[in-house]
Amino acid sequence: MKKARDGKPTINDVARIAGVSKKTVSRVINRSPLLNEATREKVEAVIAELGYVPNPQARALALRRNFLIGLIHDNPNAQMVLGVQEGILSAIRDTEFALVVRPVNRRSLDMLDDVRAFLEQQRLFGVMLLPPISENDALAELCEDLGVTYVRMGSVRLDEDEHMVASNDREAVANAVGYLVERGHRRIGFVAGPEGFRSAAERALGYRDALEQAGLALDPAIMAEGSYTFETGIAAGEKLLSASTPPSAIFASNDEMAAGVLHAARTQGLSVPEDLSIVGFDDTAIAAHIWPPLTTVRWPIQAMAKAAAIKLIDPAQARKQPSHFLSDLIERASVRPA
Amino acid sequence: MKKARDGKPTINDVARIAGVSKKTVSRVINRSPLLNEATREKVEAVIAELGYVPNPQARALALRRNFLIGLIHDNPNAQMVLGVQEGILSAIRDTEFALVVRPVNRRSLDMLDDVRAFLEQQRLFGVMLLPPISENDALAELCEDLGVTYVRMGSVRLDEDEHMVASNDREAVANAVGYLVERGHRRIGFVAGPEGFRSAAERALGYRDALEQAGLALDPAIMAEGSYTFETGIAAGEKLLSASTPPSAIFASNDEMAAGVLHAARTQGLSVPEDLSIVGFDDTAIAAHIWPPLTTVRWPIQAMAKAAAIKLIDPAQARKQPSHFLSDLIERASVRPA
DNA sequence: GCGATTTAGGTAACCGGTGTCAATCAGGTG
DNA sequence: CACCTGATTGACACCGGTTACCTAAATCGC
Numbered sequence: 001m002k003k004a005r006d007g008k009p010t011i012n013d014v015a016r017i018a019g020v021s022k023k024t025v026s027r028v029i030n031r032s033p034l035l036n037e038a039t040r041e042k043v044e045a046v047i048a049e050l051g052y053v054p055n056p057q058a059r060a061l062a063l064r065r066n067f068l069i070g071l072i073h074d075n076p077n078a079q080m081v082l083g084v085q086e087g088i089l090s091a092i093r094d095t096e097f098a099l100v101v102r103p104v105n106r107r108s109l110d111m112l113d114d115v116r117a118f119l120e121q122q123r124l125f126g127v128m129l130l131p132p133i134s135e136n137d138a139l140a141e142l143c144e145d146l147g148v149t150y151v152r153m154g155s156v157r158l159d160e161d162e163h164m165v166a167s168n169d170r171e172a173v174a175n176a177v178g179y180l181v182e183r184g185h186r187r188i189g190f191v192a193g194p195e196g197f198r199s200a201a202e203r204a205l206g207y208r209d210a211l212e213q214a215g216l217a218l219d220p221a222i223m224a225e226g227s228y229t230f231e232t233g234i235a236a237g238e239k240l241l242s243a244s245t246p247p248s249a250i251f252a253s254n255d256e257m258a259a260g261v262l263h264a265a266r267t268q269g270l271s272v273p274e275d276l277s278i279v280g281f282d283d284t285a286i287a288a289h290i291w292p293p294l295t296t297v298r299w300p301i302q303a304m305a306k307a308a309a310i311k312l313i314d315p316a317q318a319r320k321q322p323s324h325f326l327s328d329l330i331e332r333a334s335v336r337p338a
Numbered sequence: 339m340k341k342a343r344d345g346k347p348t349i350n351d352v353a354r355i356a357g358v359s360k361k362t363v364s365r366v367i368n369r370s371p372l373l374n375e376a377t378r379e380k381v382e383a384v385i386a387e388l389g390y391v392p393n394p395q396a397r398a399l400a401l402r403r404n405f406l407i408g409l410i411h412d413n414p415n416a417q418m419v420l421g422v423q424e425g426i427l428s429a430i431r432d433t434e435f436a437l438v439v440r441p442v443n444r445r446s447l448d449m450l451d452d453v454r455a456f457l458e459q460q461r462l463f464g465v466m467l468l469p470p471i472s473e474n475d476a477l478a479e480l481c482e483d484l485g486v487t488y489v490r491m492g493s494v495r496l497d498e499d500e501h502m503v504a505s506n507d508r509e510a511v512a513n514a515v516g517y518l519v520e521r522g523h524r525r526i527g528f529v530a531g532p533e534g535f536r537s538a539a540e541r542a543l544g545y546r547d548a549l550e551q552a553g554l555a556l557d558p559a560i561m562a563e564g565s566y567t568f569e570t571g572i573a574a575g576e577k578l579l580s581a582s583t584p585p586s587a588i589f590a591s592n593d594e595m596a597a598g599v600l601h602a603a604r605t606q607g608l609s610v611p612e613d614l615s616i617v618g619f620d621d622t623a624i625a626a627h628i629w630p631p632l633t634t635v636r637w638p639i640q641a642m643a644k645a646a647a648i649k650l651i652d653p654a655q656a657r658k659q660p661s662h663f664l665s666d667l668i669e670r671a672s673v674r675p676a
Numbered sequence: 677g678c679g680a681t682t683t684a685g686g687t688a689a690c691c692g693g694t695g696t697c698a699a700t701c702a703g704g705t706g
Numbered sequence: 707c708a709c710c711t712g713a714t715t716g717a718c719a720c721c722g723g724t725t726a727c728c729t730a731a732a733t734c735g736c
Contacts, residue, residue: 010691023716024716025693057399062720064721078623096459098438100436118436120389121394285416349722361686362685377684397723400690677736683730683733685729685731686728688725688726689724690725694720698715698718699715700713706707
């Protein structure tokens with residue numbers, strides 16, 4: 001009689017033992033204000049005694065909403081994804097929400113159908129979209145259509161504040177390049193990210209801004225494009241360093257390419273930072289673990305992810321969350337005055 | 339009359355429109371064999387027309403089990419965690435399962451309570467435990483008690499085959515050190531991982547095995563311990579290289595420490611691999627992106643995670659999944675014959 | 677040709693919560 | 707003392723599926 005069969009205690013067990021209706025137990029769980037203090041205590045005692053925990057599936061069914069938030073990403077950068085996961089977790093800690101992850105393949109043709117099937121099947125409360133797929137407007141529309149609230153992370157304002165959290169890559173790069181200018185560099189090379197990535201475009205704009213600000217001319221001979229990989233970084237480095245007037249400093253649009261540039265410089269007998277200064281972007285593990293440690297731009301991934309998650313789950317707090325975040329320049333040892 | 343209010347179509351809508359009972363629709367969804375072909379087709383047509391997808395929460399409630407599998411980890415290595423996530427995803431793709439992640443803090447005193455609360459609240463179908471916390475037997479017991487099936491990943495046999503998937507770190511390290519011996523190295527240093535980590539202990543045993551096999555004596559002067567971080571790798575490298583007879587090769591128990599050793603060597607004016615050969619473990623991104631690229635041991639994380647996930651969700655396939663996996667030595671450029 | 681099976685499908689209860697609305701009870705009012 | 711008001715609480719239907727059980731028609735053996 002103490003409790004049903006084998007399973008966990010249910011609201012019915014609590015109600016029976018406490019001698020109240022299940023609705024009253026429900027009120028206790030949900031902290032309903034119109035409830036006698038004595039009753040509340042009595043029920044809470046039974047809950048504690050039984051170790052009762054409400055069944056989330058039943059709750060989800062009755063409330064017609066669940067407590068799962070999804071993270072959809074297609075990301076080459078493990079550190080970033082994990083940083084986001086931790087940011088989200090810090091927002092949902094001590095709530096009943098849980099985090100469901102769903103890696104997808106950006107290049108796959110049926111990526112959209114894939115995501116649609118996922119959303120329809122799981123009926124998540126909301127989802128977070130990570131770059132680069134967060135830049136895909138069709139995906140955001142899909143969420144809208146399916147009635148799934150979403151928040152996009154990006155390197156620039158992608159959507160209404162309510163649906164977005166962004167770093168300001170353009171400004172961050174402009175600052176980083178400006179930092180090189182301040183140290184006397186006049187010939188600063190640039191390694192761009194792949195075409196089609198919004199972040200790559202923003203970073204390129206930041207580079208232009210800084211040169212313009214410093215009164216320096218753009219020179220295609222010391223600009224190259226890579227695809228955010230170590231190998232393309234090497235190739236870009238080789239190109240830039242073999243220019244007739246090679247640069248004294250190079251800004252690479254991410255750390256992996258910066259590591260590639262470093263590698264290319266070393267291969268050509270140059271030492272860093274004596275002969276060449278290098279600045280990267282992202283502050284991944286690589287940045288701190290290569291030699292010399294890389295001066296780079298760190299964007300506050302965790303804080304952004306946390307803010308995004310709060311926007312998703314807590315309407316009361318949502319408006320108070322910032323939508324824009326500033327990145328910091330992390331000074332290490334790969335830069336020296338010209 | 340076509341369908342209820344605003345929401346998605348439900349099984350009732352399908353039943354009404356198809357002119358059958360909801361139970362029959364349920365049979366169609368669950369591919370019940372005792373069912374007339376014509377009826378099945380009729381119902382399937384309505385399902386397709388309405389775009390009906392069963393509500394997972396209702397299903398979970400009725401079935402008394404859900405389709406969420408959890409990944410519990412406390413991991414310093416982003417690449418590994420992400421590799422595991424992808425392995426799991428490849429196993430659950432095209433099933434109705436989804437992946438819930440839950441980072442925890444190993445050092446936190448209430449880690450166990452934290453996990454307990456998580457499991458009780460979410461009522462997951464099963465969980466996967468990643469190293470290093472997978473080595474915690476109390477955690478496995480907790481899962482057992484709570485009736486949550488689990489699978490542990492580890493560097494050695496931790497549990498019954500049913501609950502475990504393991505690499506063989508001891509053998510992998512013995513092979514890697516043997517590889518150095520084959521290349522004529524007779525004085526091989528070792529950087530151990532932190533005490534308390536099973537993987538660290540296994541790797542140390544592999545080192546001993548290899549030396550014994552080669553008839554070489556253990557020399558504490560060229561052995562050090564680190565905590566799997568770059569900085570402790572530097573310290574270990576400094577110690578080993580300042581031995582009265584320094585080693586001609588060093589095996590480090592993970593790539594970060596290997597990168598630290600590399601750094602220490604460089605600081606002392608040694609070149610790698612000319613003056614010192616280095617081998618790491620894990621094959622993280624760092625290994626390929628430092629200079630020289632690091633020869634290291636790669637363990638098949640994704641395959642292991644996939645096998646583990648299948649053990650969790652598919653009892654029919656579970657027995658056929660391997661429980662032990664072999665690691666490969668990835669030859670790069672940080673080793674040269676003595 | 678008739679009872680015994682088999683087959684196809686329906687009915688009602690239930691999984692464990694929540695919403696709605698009415699019932700009960702105490703105290704205050706005229 | 708009858709009536710009204712606000713605070714508590716319970717009864718009951720419902721969320722969208724599934725299980726257990728039952729019925730009716732079709733098939734079968736002899």
